[in-house]
Amino acid sequence: QKELDAALAYAMKGxxxxxxxxxxxxxAKLTELAFISALGKEDMSFLQVLIDNGWELDSNKFGRPAVQMAIQKEDQLRWLLEHGANPNTPSNPRRGSCANACSPxxxxxxxxxxFGLELLLEYGAEMGDLALFEAINTxxxxxxxxxxxxxxxxxxxVNHLTKKWGTPLQCSLQI
Structure with a gap:
């Protein structure tokens, strides 16, 4: 099985x-390496092959869902959303990770x-309380x-209050 999975990951590269x-x-099972390789391509047909063979578009099995991994790639993000990806699927940090779950x-x-913000909102992303803080804290x-x-x-x-940062205005003054 390992050889077959490795062959898939290699095939995904080109x-x-x-x-x-x-x-x-x-x-062959989709490994994290094969998943990342598929998302690293400009050619969406590799993603379509994964969908045609049972891949769940909103899976966060490898930490971040495809939508989140495509945030910097406008064409790919649009393609995923047009093919039914949920703009609200949160990340799923691995056990032991210091990362927090995060919405796309x-x-x-x-x-x-x-463009990632605009596309996600266009496709129904819910406005979470922390998105504004994320933009400020970058x-x-x-x-x-x-x-x-x-x-x-x-x-x-703009008036959301958190224990960690206070309001967005207070947060921006701390930066």
């Missing part, structure tokens, strides 16, 4: 979708561009104003 299909039909919207709030990234504007224009709660 072999044809026909080869990937054959491996899947012969029992909160993750997109820390991205360089706003250190080392210039000009967060466009991100904040998108979130506020879509009804982010």
């Amino acid at each position: 072999v044809s979708t026909d080869v990937v299909t054959i491996f899947l039909q012969h029992g 919207l909160a993750y997109a709030a820390s991205a360089y561009d706003t 250190r080392g990234k210039k000009d967060r104003v466009p991100h904040l504007k998108v979130l506020i224009d879509h009804s982010a709660d």
